[in-house]
Amino acid sequence: MMIDRDIRKRLIVAVANRIIAGAEELTDLDRAIGDGDHGSNMRRGFEAVLAAADVLSDKSFGEYLTAVGMTLVMKVGGASGPLYGTLFLSLGKSLADDVSREQVADAFAAAIEAVKARGKSDVGHKTMLDVFHPVLGALRGGGDGLPERLKATARRAAEDTIPMKAIRGRASFLGERSVGHMDPGARSSELIVDAVADVMEGCA
Amino acid sequence: MMIDRDIRKRLIVAVANRIIAGAEELTDLDRAIGDGDHGSNMRRGFEAVLAAADVLSDKSFGEYLTAVGMTLVMKVGGASGPLYGTLFLSLGKSLADDVSREQVADAFAAAIEAVKARGKSDVGHKTMLDVFHPVLGALRGGGDGLPERLKATARRAAEDTIPMKAIRGRASFLGERSVGHMDPGARSSELIVDAVADVMEGCA
């Protein structure tokens, strides 16, 4: 599949708008088990990405992903900034404009490892990783209606963080009291996956 | 009229209990146009007077009034402490155990002047003086049913402070906004007059 300038631009617009529209909800989730800034953090980062959409989209897919990652690192702050930043920086390392589903899945798997290393965290710790990991599974599975399946997987995965006890992130300071709330970073990951899947559908 | 030990004691008990029972109301009034402590101040002072009731009542009427005044000066604090203190200290200067109504009225008039001097204040400034002054008039008038008339006068006088604009006391800092509220010190004066009148009635 060819990720041309039009798709690159559409990806930014879709993801950024989804995050910006969801910012208040993300902040509300973070107020419950964090410090109430995940929405503002993510909005700040993706507003910067959106503002640079044209310049970014002119770049090759790899450079584009790297630049998005760098923008997030420099704009988001908090825990989510280095983590989402690391994710995109890692994706940018290996993806070319013309990519197969397998290549994307491999790059995503490597990016997840990079996030784990940066966050000293793992699946089951009630973080964004708990969305990335099942989404990677769905991506590897491939097949018809993949976009829909990615969305459903992400949605379920975010919900599955509700009963978890947090091991990483601010929510871990709450111990047992972190149980019963959705992880804000899991929800923002779901929003990103959802927006990407929308663009995939539009291209299909 | 003879102010014997029994009457002296009854005066303390009646006045102190009236103030203690009214403390919360006095504080509420002071919250509206002052700093919300008139009730606690007066209660603190009269609890001390009540605790010393027996010792105080052993003294001659003059010494008794002086001692009450001193106790109020040393226990009440705020603006009302020196003012009520000055009132009783002044009364103590001229009153003997056997007093006529005229003597009490003269002593009260002198005490009012002492309060004015201490407070650099006058009638019409929305203070306790606006109760003392009409009560003095009723006392001078004398006649049948004096206790009832003293009470009614004090009640009306306290109410008459409601439309006044404060010139002295903390309420003066509010300017026009002091209009529409009863002066807390006027209300505490009314309570004192009321309790004294009750004791007078009991003696008649």
Place this chain on the structure above:
Amino acid sequence: MKKLINAVEDVVKESLAGFCSAHSDIVRLGEAAPFVLRRHLKRGKVALVSGGGSGHEPLHGGFVGEGMLDAAVPGQVFTSPTPDLIIAAIEAADTGGGVLLIVKNYEGDVMNFDMAREMSGKSVATVITDDDVAVETSTYSTGRRGVAGTLIVEKILGAAAEQGRSLAELKALGDRVNAATRSIGIALTSCTVPAAGKPTFELGDDEMEVGVGIHGEPGRRRVKLRPAKEIAAEMVGAITADLGARARGDVILLINGFGGTPLSELYLMYNDVRHGVEAAGGTVARSLVGNFVTSLDMAGCSATVSLLDEELRRLWDAPVHTAALRWGI
């Protein structure tokens, strides 16, 4: 009411005990009565004694020490201390040079300190501070309140007393500094007096009080909450209008928090007020930002502008070593 206290009636006593033990290198608790006494009194120096209701911490106890006050007498919350306490402090602080009382212009304070002065039989003078421009002046009324500017009077007098100036000189200097000092305050919330248990007044979510004092009392008027810049402009306007042409020189700018407002907001206000003062022709030569003259947990702040000349600047810069203000030592 949510407060870190044991019993309402013990608040002042226990807080004072904590204060004196936390700062035992600078102060000690009075023996004859509960007041704050400077640990190392200077023989023959005029003693500076201040005080008033509690609830304004660190004022005044936090300003006892070298280069500032010799004693501070706290009353109950927002209630002037009684003459017996003040007399005890006068007696403990006096080392032969006489005593200067620094009293904020509230009738309760003025009357109790007056009675103490009359009863003490010592050589005692009084400086009354009345820096609050929110209150209209008039010989007819109580006049203006003494608020945050009091700290500037205490600092400058403290330095001058340390130089060995006489009681009469200090009294004149104190009156001069007070006359050169103007403050105005605004509140976003009231405060809760422990003994009352509920806020002194209630404000809507979008309202503020303009022209408040430091006792959680309502101000002169209630307005809609506005951006910091507009609040700053109103404050500067009130102060400079009152100072007139004198505002066009070097000044100390004090942004004082009332206790419930975070330092970050005070610095933000400082930023806007400073621009206003400078736009009005003043030069901010010295600055102080923090919670110094508070009103329990009230949210809000006051701005104080105090005119400086060479003498006052030197006295302001002189070393001071107290719990709440310290430099040069």
Place this chain on the structure above:
Amino acid sequence: MKKLINAVEDVVKESLAGFCSAHSDIVRLGEAAPFVLRRHLKRGKVALVSGGGSGHEPLHGGFVGEGMLDAAVPGQVFTSPTPDLIIAAIEAADTGGGVLLIVKNYEGDVMNFDMAREMSGKSVATVITDDDVAVETSTYSTGRRGVAGTLIVEKILGAAAEQGRSLAELKALGDRVNAATRSIGIALTSCTVPAAGKPTFELGDDEMEVGVGIHGEPGRRRVKLRPAKEIAAEMVGAITADLGARARGDVILLINGFGGTPLSELYLMYNDVRHGVEAAGGTVARSLVGNFVTSLDMAGCSATVSLLDEELRRLWDAPVHTAALRWGI
């Protein structure tokens, strides 16, 4: 939300501008980016750089100056600063002796400072503070938070850096002080993050949170509001249990307000906590009471106990000249 601000997005920037102009004798605003830089850097000295989300004022900017930090990098409210800002501060503060980062143990701070260190290419070491006993330690979890004890680490490292110690020595000393320091916090209210506009959590009128951090986040458990003495006993218990026998020596006792609690209550708590520490066999050799590591307008406080030996006492007593902590100069 009632705050003295202009626009939500300008809060940090404007407050920082006010801070740097109010304290222009001690600090200046970074040129390459908005951070607080010590005005007079000392050539060749190891530079101490700290930072983290804003909202904890005076931490960290208030601790920049002689005898303490060389730079402080504020992020947005409760949000770690990004690596570009940290790198700019590292570059501005480094005078050839290398740079020591002092970072509170929050994943956001740790990761952003780590990225900055990796990208900077300078000689940089990191001390991570994690003094909060409210959080169970476990190699498996994030571990403990860095809270008010951070100020003690910064003060002592500041004095040691001024003596010319090497980066490796300072790193070891910082780890040692951190290991000797324990804190625990309680909150009576949450705080309101400007961008969120409402309190992070709601508490009933008779409830408090035990084991809170400094981001207005809920604590470990919610209990009924209790008298100060009982709260103090629980705090002392948690700290001394964790310190074990080591608690029976000289300590610094820090009672830190979270921003919305009046100083009078902090002194009252100091009184009760001090008695508790002494009953447990400790000797309070040094004390500090005030709002130092805050959580915007949160009501509540933390207690910190830090074990002292002769070396640490000397470093603690060494001169310091910052906006929020000053003595000996």
